[in-house]
Amino acid sequence: MIYALRDRGLALEQSHAYEQTRIFQTAARQARLLGEWAAPLLANADHAAYVSDIVAMALAGASQVDLAARLRHDFDAAGQTIAEVELLHRMHDLLAQAQRDVTA
Numbered sequence: 001m002i003y004a005l006r007d008r009g010l011a012l013e014q015s016h017a018y019e020q021t022r023i024f025q026t027a028a029r030q031a032r033l034l035g036e037w038a039a040p041l042l043a044n045a046d047h048a049a050y051v052s053d054i055v056a057m058a059l060a061g062a063s064q065v066d067l068a069a070r071l072r073h074d075f076d077a078a079g080q081t082i083a084e085v086e087l088l089h090r091m092h093d094l095l096a097q098a099q100r101d102v103t104a
Helices: 002-041 047-059 064-077 084-103
Strands: none
Touching: 002 047, 002 064, 002 084, 047 064, 064 084
């Protein structure tokens, strides 16, 4: 009985660790896709640095709202007009793509 409970506890810990890893990988992938989408639109000279900055922000714990605000600020600073709905829709699509990429 004790061994069964211990094994069940270990299985739950492993399951939780696996889920957290997937969440982390998905967030990183979505941020990379988001940066790769936005960098050319912003006419950013250093695409790789911009993408890395967006990924670092996401991995530091930034929420989707924080990422959207950052992108909104960057688009406004670059003089690009993009509808809020389009930005949020793109973020949603890239999250779905990131989830597919991580599970594949």
